[in-house]
Amino acid sequence: MKLKTRIHVFTTLLMFFILAGLSIGIYFLFEKMTYERQAGQLMARGEKLTAELNEIAPADANMVIRAYMPPDGALHIIGADGRVIRKVESDSRLRNFTAEPSGNGPYTITDIKGVPAVTVAMPFISTGGEVAELRITQLADDIAHELSLLRLILTGLTAAAMIPVIVSSVALGRIVTRPINVLTGTMRENREKGAYEKIDEGHGRDELHEMALAYNDMMDQLGRNYEKQERFVSDASHELKTPITVIESYARLLKRRGFDDRNVADEAVGAILSQAVRMKELTAQLLDLARSDRAAAYSFKQADIRDIAEETVRPMRQAYGREFVVEGPEKLLADTDPDKLRQLLFILLDNARKYSDGDVRLALEKTDGRVELSVADHGPGIPEADLPHLFDRFYRVNSDRNRKTGGTGLGLALAKEIADGLGAELTVESVIGVGTVFRICFASSRPKRHHAVTE
Numbered sequence: 464m465k466l467k468t469r470i471h472v473f474t475t476l477l478m479f480f481i482l483a484g485l486s487i488g489i490y491f492l493f494e495k496m497t498y499e500r501q502a503g504q505l506m507a508r509g510e511k512l513t514a515e516l517n518e519i520a521p522a523d524a525n526m527v528i529r530a531y532m533p534p535d536g537a538l539h540i541i542g543a544d545g546r547v548i549r550k551v552e553s554d555s556r557l558r559n560f561t562a563e564p565s566g567n568g569p570y571t572i573t574d575i576k577g578v579p580a581v582t583v584a585m586p587f588i589s590t591g592g593e594v595a596e597l598r599i600t601q602l603a604d605d606i607a608h609e610l611s612l613l614r615l616i617l618t619g620l621t622a623a624a625m626i627p628v629i630v631s632s633v634a635l636g637r638i639v640t641r642p643i644n645v646l647t648g649t650m651r652e653n654r655e656k657g658a659y660e661k662i663d664e665g666h667g668r669d670e671l672h673e674m675a676l677a678y679n680d681m682m683d684q685l686g687r688n689y690e691k692q693e694r695f696v697s698d699a700s701h702e703l704k705t706p707i708t709v710i711e712s713y714a715r716l717l718k719r720r721g722f723d724d725r726n727v728a729d730e731a732v733g734a735i736l737s738q739a740v741r742m743k744e745l746t747a748q749l750l751d752l753a754r755s756d757r758a759a760a761y762s763f764k765q766a767d768i769r770d771i772a773e774e775t776v777r778p779m780r781q782a783y784g785r786e787f788v789v790e791g792p793e794k795l796l797a798d799t800d801p802d803k804l805r806q807l808l809f810i811l812l813d814n815a816r817k818y819s820d821g822d823v824r825l826a827l828e829k830t831d832g833r834v835e836l837s838v839a840d841h842g843p844g845i846p847e848a849d850l851p852h853l854f855d856r857f858y859r860v861n862s863d864r865n866r867k868t869g870g871t872g873l874g875l876a877l878a879k880e881i882a883d884g885l886g887a888e889l890t891v892e893s894v895i896g897v898g899t900v901f902r903i904c905f906a907s908s909r910p911k912r913h914h915a916v917t918e
Contacts, residue, residue, distance in 0.1 A: 466643070467636035474632035475625070482624050486617040493613055497606050498581060502570035505583045505599045508533060513587040513597055524549070536601035537562070543594050554602060562598040572603075579603045642671045646678060659686040703746075706738040713738075761800045761884050763909055768795040768804075768834060772825055775808045785816055791827025797834045797907040803881050808836070810878040811901045815840035819898065829907060836903040845893035853891055854879040 512531040519527055528551055532538055537557040540549040552558055556576055564584040565571045571582045582600040589595050642662070649662050661679040717731035769792065776787035808825070815823040819842030826837045845853065854875050882889035887905035 465640075467640040470636040470639060471629075471632045474635060475629055478628040478632075479621075479625060482621045482628075486621050490610070490613060490617055494610055497609065498570065498572060498603070501581050501601065501603060501606065502583050505533065505581065505601060506569070506585065509583060509585050509597050509599050512538075512599075513585065516587070516589065525551075533599060533601040535604065536599065538600075539598040540589075541596045541598060548589075548595060556602065557600060560600065562600045564598065573600075575602065579607055639671070642675060646674070649678075653682075659683075659689070703742060706742045709738045710735050761803055763798050763800055765796055765798050766801045766804075768797050768799070768827055768836070769793060771799075771801050771805050772808065772827060772836070775805050776812065776825060779809070779812060779816070783816060786822040787812060788822055788824045789827070790824060792829065795827050795829055795834065797829075797905070798909040799885060799905070803885055807878055807881045807885070807887075807903065808838070810874045810881075811838040811903075814838075814874055814878075815842070815899070815901075818842040832907050834905055834907050837900050839898060839900045841898040844895040844897055845891070845899055846895065847893075850891060850893065854889070 508531055512528065515527045515531070516524060528538055528549065532551055532553050535554045537550070537552040537554070537560060539547060539551075539562050542548050547561075552560075556578070557580070560573075560575060560580070562573075562582040562584070563571070564582060569583065571584075573580045573582060580600050580602050582598060584596055584598045586594065586596050645662050649660055652658065653660055659682045661682050662675050713731040713734045717728060717735075720727045722728070769789070772789045772791075776789055779785070779787055812823055812825065815838050819840035821841045824837075824839045826839070828835045828837075879889055882903060885905060886909070887903050890902045890904070891899065892902070893899040
């Protein structure tokens, strides 16, 4: 059964049982109140009659009894031994009727030829000193008519009320299932077309609106992940193709002539080794880029930026035999992710090392609640036209120079993504023939809610 049908059936049955329950409750309450009212009237009549019978002579009893006889009723006086002392009827339907109180309440209702009769009983002492019981019975034709009319009214009202209930349940089913149907249709189209279409979020603030927001957020994330996957495959195939081709070519050369010519063998092995190293570096950078915006990738805490800088340049001095100078205050505290900042500095310092021959300087500065780190080299510089594209993937200012230095065109793209994750601004300034300066600028403290792991 479809959800819309279940909603329609459930709400309709629920409202029917509620209305039916209310109608039945009203009916029985009215019935009880009506019979109690009539029984109360008969009890009052009986009390007056017993008072009169105690004050008059036995010869006048019949006249008094008939005076207090209810219309369409009967009156019985029963002795202590159960015999009928006196019996009077004002309606032929009660001629052979003998009132027998049930004893379960102040009155008894008996069905006489399809008409309810109300009987009350009360003890009294007759003029002869005998204990007797007075029983008064009255046919309730008017009550039966009123109850029949009430049943008809309540049934009609219940049936009439069910019409808007049915209409509203159908409308409710459509309102609830319409966004679900839209969501299902959109998901089916996305599956068939391989697309990431979203659905209209509407203007409400209910659970259906939240469902639409969650679905659209999921589509955004799926789209980004798919784009990242396509970009990773494209980047890898684009960039790995060149070193693989070089390795294949030198391997063929080595197979043909390398065993006979030492120079050819040395050249081939050196080229294969350099390209293998380049492929290893390229693969690591591609994987870093693929993981750079993964959830919970950055963990911020207060750290000494000077210590991070010294830890970064120390192994580089040893590995490359170059001078990396750190300038600035001896202690500089700021909120950051030390591991990610260290990785960012390594990329910029290594980039400066590749494209310059002199010292590489790393300057630290803190002003107006912000920390600035600058990496400066004295290389050939970067043309102004290339600066806007410097952080694009695989963009190279000079292809020949990049091949000589082992550049992949991915390092600065990764640096940009890491800087964005750290909440830092990464900029570059360069003058041809003078050198290049990369600047990292970020707030020294972050709001408390960001000190934990961020996504």
